[in-house]
Amino acid sequence: MTTGSAESVQQRIREFLEERIKTNIVVDKDLFASGLVNSMFAMELVVHLEQEFGVAIVGEDLKLDNFRTVERMTSLVCRLRDAPVTDHA
């Protein structure tokens, strides 16, 4: 994983959120604690990341803490994208 592609992941996540929230986002801001996004949007965010980056977010990874900030979402996506495909069944 090069820094460049992590940066582009972060950029794409930020752009998606900024378009939906219509606010500029600081990448380490807790989106849930600040009330910028709510629990209903949380699941859409998960599905969006899965589709946009071709990853499956399941098991232990499916927890709100991984989605609190753009930075955390970026590291989750990068980790899952780089991980060998495992059987989550």
Add this chain to the structure above:
Amino acid sequence: MSEAASAPLGVLGAGVMGTGIAALAIGHGIPVVLVDVSEDRLADARRRVDAQLRHARLMGSVPARDAAGLTTAVELAAVAGATAVIEAVTEDAEIKAKVLEEASSLFAVGTPIISNTSGIPIGELGRFVSRPDELLGIHFMNPAYLITMVEVIRSARTSDETMAAVTGLLARMGRRGIVVRDAPGFVTSRLLHPMINEAARIVGAGVATAESVDDLMRGCLGHPTGPLRTADLIGLDNLVDALSTLWERTGEESFRPCELLREKVAAGHLGRKSGKGFYDYEKVLS
């Protein structure tokens, strides 16, 4: 798995609420038999139960354990043998009467029948079941798997045994019930539905936009999402149905569904479930 052996919960109607209640139950290890009128609706419902269970896990609102099984069926008879049955079909007294009548003929004595109606008096629905002492209302909120409190409606005829059985069921699903007496709209719909109706009237009259109404209710009055986002979550068709049933039973003008709500339903803008209501869910944040 020990859950596999436990008797299932029957859920009738696989719409917004039926699927949410099914996700809540299986997430807590209680198997569910979910019934609706067509295979198409059921195929869609299975997908939505899965998605809602994931949502529940994401929010940490179901225990971290394997989910119990979900079975779907188009015949009501599939719920015979259930430990209890929750009716969550369309908010229409005639449809509910028919479903409850048929369901009640299938069950052994001692099987609680629970209606998730938003506001039709439980005593009125009791006319259609063979044992009205086994009928009560549990008004699950939406999404059922995220909101831990429920409104429990005890009719004049609901027995202590039924109340005890249902209290046990709610505890297994991690829900806390507040028991109220029977009246059109109970407590929550009697307060919430006229508020939403008035919020829609305000928008219809051009006094403020939906965003402004919701922002004011959130920012000034501490409402979690605002009444019109709540309306979109509920489903505007269900809202109009629920308001109509309340208006018919009370004559209160505040329950008469306002024009803007009826227009949106006629145009197929039903809220989140159709992608558009007061908000466009392709474009804005939920």
